[in-house]
Amino acid sequence: MHAIERRAATERLRRCVVPTSQYPEIYEAIYSTILSGLVGRNPVDPRFVRWHSDLARNAVIREATSSPTLLLTGLSGSGKSTLVESVLSCFPQVIRHTRYSGEPLQRSQLVYLRVDVPPDASRRAFCLSILDAIDSALDTNYGTQYRKPHTRLGDLETAICTACTAYGVGILVLDELQNINVQNAGGQEALLNLFDTLTNRARVPIMQVGTPAALRVFGNRFRAARRAGTAGVVELERPVHGSEDWQFLVEVAWRGQWVKNPTPLTKSLDKTLYTLSQGLPAVLYRLVALANHAAISEGSERINAQCLKAVYRKQFGLMRPALSALRKGDQGRYEDLMSVGEWFDTGGSRGSLHQIFSRANAAKLGAAEITELRRRIEDAFLEANLNTQQKGRLRKLWRSLGLTGEPGLSDAQ
Template sequence: MTTIAKAKYFPQRLPENQGNPLIEAIPPRLSPEQLIDAVARLPDFKSAQRDWTDYERELLIKRLERCVIPLSVYQDIYATIYTTLIAGYQDRNPMGSTTQHWLYGVTQNVQINSKTTADSLLITGLSGAGKSTLINSILSCFPQIIEHEKYDGECFLQKQVVYLKIDIPPDASRKALCLSFFSAIDDALKADYYHQFSNTRKSIDQLETTIHQICASHCVGMLIIDEFQNLNVAKAGGEEVILQFFDSITNNAKVPIIKVGTPAALRLFSAKFRSGRRAGSAGFYELSQLKRDEQDWKTLVRAVWKYQWVKNPRKLDGQLENTLYELSQGIPFCLFKLMQLANLEAISSGTETISASALRKVYKQHFGLLRHALSSLRKGNPKQYEDLMPVSVWLEGGHSSLPLGHLINLAKSEDFRGEAAKEIKGHVEDAIAEFDLSASQRRHLQRMKKSFEAKEAEGKGSEFLGIES
């Protein structure tokens, strides 16, 4: 649902933000306490509801599906998104002549030289970890549309699109991505771009240019690309073509992009090792599997356990908490599903209590294929499930197209000289600095770096045999 607000301008202390209506109209940043109040969605629960009819309680249990309990990562991601949004508007002040010149160039598809570019942010995590819930909750802290009428005593008619969220359909091509954008902007502005361009004979490059023009003319503050892993690399023309598509938005339209998806999205950044910087120049966040001893898990499980609509509720003890973790493996979706099903089972069976055995019963009866995936997590071997593989597995050799594995295999198979050796040496330096390496991997990469340094100077090829990956 689109939220629309009339522009109300807030004074800015930073000189680069002053006199910019697009920035001044953004609501002030929330404090940590205000953010929790804004995003938390807790079921309306009263102990008296336990005496209601079975039918009424079954409906009440459905409220768990809409429950949002903000964890610590919410604070960090909200702060980064807020800063990225404001920074993205700093070089697009509609009151400035430079912006008018740039805007003319974008709308007329004329290249305007500019040294500024917008940031990008990558948010990834296991399937069921709550990525979409998190991003939707944070976006709810902003109006999607701000309507301007007058600024500083002068007429200023402008509909400012603060954010645009695009859900990528499965197996999406580059054209499908463009059409998803048009559909999203139609929903926000009640426009008709999708109908206008869905059957057009325009090339994909022309559609991309149209996206730049729409972003510029409607003052789009940031793009959120959800389910990023759904992009089909082959259909989209290859990894580099996809990356250039998003680069053109941040470079030409100056719109920050927030990419959200499972770690499988990292495959898009494997061909060119340094493209990891293009994935998230403003930051990278992983919503990983919650660990049994971390505070976020304890906060979540204790909060969820309160919602027992059974006549004989139990206190949370060590056995129950261990059972909940063993069955859910620290995945929020699985924890909420367990509690929902356990409540229903206790009511329908007449036991009216949630026990460890009841939790195991509903797990065996209702979790189906999820049980195989959770079993893989339990054993520490989730590689057969792309959407359950943590980023560390992707980056350390858990998939054939990983940057690190790709780099080492490339070094084994290719004969690099001169400038090529210098380029690969830079990739190796990035790997040493950025990856959580084993001692063996680190030693091999250090040897690779020294060899490439020598070959860079000599201009001779280099072979690497027996390098472990």
């Protein structure tokens, strides 16, 4: 192949999908969520017809229902979007029904609806993105119909609920959830109400995908954040060096050498690749692709540690501080690089442990402040996955406030 063709071929690495050990877990979670969300949504059932009519008229729906929600979070570059796209591709997006139980039934069913939340999205932009996704899948015109300045937000939300019900949406996947601008969206409560409307009124299961920074959408308490995952919270783990997942990723990446003099994957190169990429698939594949490009362009036609490091220094300028923080274990400065536990522990949310201790260290604490701290500590014990050290610190604070009993259990005593 000519050098130009080989350089172009390196782009295939950026589209590479390598299933890790968590893929089956997330496939099962999505599949189960779709199935459970379809319960009670039989389109020929008279109760369903009445309910759909009530939705379209924006009437009060008295029946208490709630569809499951699923939260997938992970570091930026960990492959969340690729994973979700791969799993969803296992299902047909649209099913055209012609009969049901031997009777004619002309109906289009949306098995899944995936929406990329636009950057700095307002609530209106968020709603329009959902309608645009429906249009893209079914060739409808909801987006055009409701993209008018005078259209009220309430009308947009009703349109979403009605359309999702009419087409039997199995699951609504909201990717890049951290892009929602909470202030532009009317605040956390407005966003939570919108999610509740979809799960309670329209009975549509929701899967929310984003970095831990997306947790800011759910407000200042652990319990609010947990509302994102009634069907489960899955954190996409960064592969550890030497793990089976890492070996699978790096071996596939290293096969993508388009140079004339490919080199074997030695232990030294393996370590260099992990050190530079920190196990993030997006970084790993971009690094190898750019190293191919450089080796071909410069004529060396060989990828070695020197080439990888030179490409890293030259091409990863904006990402290097964040990757350096991962190496040092100092990712608390970067919201997109924190785990969920680190997010709560270092102040990523106003309901985090960081804020609990900041409040406790403030000036004089009156009865109201102590009551608020008690509520926050109990909430943390009930809703957060605390480690032993975190629990110990909170128990010590609990006692210093003159509180008795065990945090999280005092209401029952």
